Amino acid sequence: MSDTTAGSLQEEVREYYRSKAAEAETSGACCSPDPRTFGPAAYDEIGPGTAPDAALLASLGCGNPSAVAELREGETVLDLGSGGGLDVILSARRVGPDGRVFGLDFLEEMLALAGRNVADAEIDNVVLLKGTIESIPLPADTIDVIISNCVINLSLNKPAVFAEMARVLAPGGRLGISDVVAEDRLSPAERAERGGHSQCIAGALSVAEYKELLDAVGLKDAEVVFTQEAADGLHAAIIRARKPVDSTVGAQECDPGGTCC
Numbered sequence: 001m002s003d004t005t006a007g008s009l010q011e012e013v014r015e016y017y018r019s020k021a022a023e024a025e026t027s028g029a030c031c032s033p034d035p036r037t038f039g040p041a042a043y044d045e046i047g048p049g050t051a052p053d054a055a056l057l058a059s060l061g062c063g064n065p066s067a068v069a070e071l072r073e074g075e076t077v078l079d080l081g082s083g084g085g086l087d088v089i090l091s092a093r094r095v096g097p098d099g100r101v102f103g104l105d106f107l108e109e110m111l112a113l114a115g116r117n118v119a120d121a122e123i124d125n126v127v128l129l130k131g132t133i134e135s136i137p138l139p140a141d142t143i144d145v146i147i148s149n150c151v152i153n154l155s156l157n158k159p160a161v162f163a164e165m166a167r168v169l170a171p172g173g174r175l176g177i178s179d180v181v182a183e184d185r186l187s188p189a190e191r192a193e194r195g196g197h198s199q200c201i202a203g204a205l206s207v208a209e210y211k212e213l214l215d216a217v218g219l220k221d222a223e224v225v226f227t228q229e230a231a232d233g234l235h236a237a238i239i240r241a242r243k244p245v246d247s248t249v250g251a252q253e254c255d256p257g258g259t260c261c
Contacts, residue, residue, distance in 0.1 A: 065147035066090040068238050069176025074098040075144040078168065080133045080161075081105060081151030085114030085126075091147065092123045102143075103128045104136060134160040141170045148177045150236075153203045158213060166217035169243040175219065180230050181237040182206045194231040204234055214241045 066087050071077060071094040082088050082103030092101045103126060105111050111128050118126050131137040133148075134157050146165050155161050165175065180200045182191050184207055195201025205213070207224045214222040219241040226235035 064090075065149050065176050065178045066094060068178060068240070069145050069147050069174070071095055071099075071145060071176075076142065077101045077145045077147060078136070078138065078143045079103045080136075080146060080148035080165075081154070082114055082128065083110050083149075085117040085128075087147060087149055088114060088126050088128075089118060089121045089123060092118075092121075092125050095125070097125060099125060101126050102138065104131055104133065106130065106132050134164060136164045136168050138168050140167050143168045144170055144173050146173070146175050146177070148179065150179055150200050152177065153180050153200050153205065154197065155203070158205065159216070162213040162217045162219075166219055166243060166247075169219075171243055171247050172245045174242040175214075175240060177239040179210075179237055179239055180204045180234055181210060181224055181226070181239070183233045183235070184208050186233045191234065194234060201231055201234060207237075210239060218243065218247055220244055 064087075065079075067090075069077075069091075071091055073094075073096040075095045076099060077091045077095060079087050079091060079101065082105045085103060088101050088103040092099070095101065103111075103114055105114065105128070108130065111130055114128055118128070129137055133151065133155060146169060152158065152161055169175075182204045186206065188202075191204055192202040197203045210224050211222045220243075222241040223239070225238045227238060228236050230236055
């Protein structure tokens, strides 16, 4: 991919999600072609008062990663691409006052929206960070659980994302991710024919590619489970993996300014 093409796609993603942040106060929208089963529809178990309505309407994902990850009290959680803050809020309630949740997003507009939603939810164990999922501004070996909701497929440098996830996870830590994933039979060109990059289709990894990238950074027991169709040959999926207790991956630290070595 040329630098020009990559830059154009990055700007496309930024503008798309800026527009979604602006729309979130009045309507929900999903990166998937079918908002009847994605976005807010993936959270049908949420009862009144669990999270602000604005956070639910701002959901742009393809699953419910805070449930997928089976969060426990006292854990430290990182949400990659935290958007309007719904998964951050749900995770903060699951881990309780002794736990902590970091929400990472690259857009000021989404961070502002999430900040308002977290405040409305009256939660005080959340830290919102500005940054990219390719360069996470946190020290190594500090996160118990990484969640993400239909975000990794948007990255133009997925090996960097997987390396960063392995770095910040503590030994014994785990992933509980929702993403759009392609069947192995589809080539990258065929994926692009079915939808755009911003809509979470063209940039989707195949099952084999997902497992290869997880294995390459030392994350084990990987599983990719399809949940529902997003387009022909592409599916919303649950992805799980863990960092071995004896792993030495991610020994480097970040400086106080958040730049990792």
